[in-house]
Amino acid sequence: MSTKLRKKQAVASSEKQMMKGSKMLIEALKQEEVEVLFGYPGGAILPTFDEIHQDGIRHILARHEQGAVHAAEGYARVSKKPGVVVVTSGPGATNVITGIADAMMDSLPLVVFSGQVATSVIGTDAFQESDVMGLTMPITKHNYQVRDVNELPRIIKEAFHIATTGRPGPVLIDLPKDVSIETGLFDYNQEVNLPGYHPTIMPNKLQIRKLVEAVSSAKKPIILAGAGVLHAGxxxxxxxxxxxxxxxxxxxLLGLGAFPGDHELFLGMAGMHGTYPANMAIYESDLLISIGSRFDDRxxxxxxxxxxxxKIAHIDIDPAEIGKNVETQIPIVADAMEALKELINQNGVKGQNSLWNEELKHLKQEYPLWYKEDPEVIKPQQLIERIYEKTNGEAIVTTDVGQHQMWTAQFFxxxxxxxxxTSGGLGTMGFGFPAAIGAQLAEPKTPVIAFMGDAGFQMTLQELSLVQEMKLPIKLVIVNNSSLGMVRQWQQLFFEERYSNSLVPVQPDFVKLAEAYDIKGFRVDHVAHLDGAIEEMLAHDGPALIDFRVADKENVYPMVAPGKGLHEMIGVKPE
Incomplete structure (x- = not known):
């Protein structure tokens, strides 16, 4: 059914009428133009899943609730629409907590519906009961528990509004089973009225003028672009x-892609594993303009x-972030797009940046990202760089968390x-594979490549069943160094090479695992076969899993060690 037809039907049915709570939920989703749900059924949410079956709204059955919520995150990041998750009570709800926390840290819009036991037994330790409100309050933008079926339409409308406006984030709706089967009045035409919630979208023009003047007089300005630029479009x-x-x-890290990575003004990623030019530019700058970045410790x-x-200027839609970590001289609370439009319109005198840009150009030439090639062993940086070259960067890329994540950020x-x-704030292993599923559903015609560590992949590999079922043409790239790579690197550098539980020599046969799911799989363990394997992978029409055996003791450099400043990087040049 087309989106337009579904919307027409939803509008036609949106007039006030009596219906069950589960039917209200589906009708509200139609009003919000939701095209796909991610989830897993269970007892407390069965009335809603029965309605899903009768209505025909598209639902993606993950093989674990964590897979469902990470897929919804990937969908939200790529589509710019809220990811919607439907799970049952108890373990169903607790299994999505990691993904909700991940979305909260990375400002991704989710609306999560968790089934709940009947209102009459809430608080009695009933079968599959958990205090979802208490568990999720610190990790959601807002949460609700529905006690009156007549309140459900208003709550759903508010949830979508909160999740997608201002600084995006996850909202949870806890739905007791009896509420979902009770009958009430469905009215989705009421206006959202939240007196305490009015995000500031437009910037203060006087503050913009201060920044314009600061730019005009600055000799070494730099912009730090964060995920807020992407969320604002x-x-x-x-x-x-x-x-x-x-x-x-x-x-x-989460701002990558907000500015073209091959542009002459782009210095690369900043921070712990950022480029030398980016970090030195920040260290030496006389004006730092942060746009949509929360100045986290990394x-x-x-x-x-x-x-x-x-002098620090900070543009952010969330006033709580401004001045939280870094003292700010020019605070601007606003949507990033609106602030940039006003900066462009006010168009101050251009700063005299030619010497500064020449200095940074020289740094880029003198201190490029590097790795030492090996005539036999595949270097992980080499693998990612080759895939970038052979796709011309025209792909959606997801990652798990760890060394391969940093190499992807550096070389793609x-x-x-x-x-x-990728998972930034929470650093969630197991994120990359299910997120790729959501990303592929958001853009079916765009190539999707999931870079994963051999350890992180094993946390959510059950979603191979979903890839098999839907024949999603995702390319699963295992950057296999037989270890928890980033943990091993820190143990080498800071724990006198005591590799406590970070080396994983015993692994499943990933190729046989792929084949068990009727997915093309192959292993590559010599650099001579690297290019051919990548080309074969990209040419394959369906899903493919490639186990790339890479150098097992390679470290991510450059690096800012704990307690050091950005200018005190190690591994800037080959030893």
Missing amino acids: ASEQLLEYAEQQQIPIAST VTGNLEKFAPNA KFKKPNRFV
């Missing part, structure tokens, strides 16, 4: 402003040594927004 405005003022750009390093000579140049899907 402001990539074009960022490009226009940076080119207008000739200000170099550094990116946070970006700043030692706060006492962070941008010591810079993201030219377009919303093409990099």
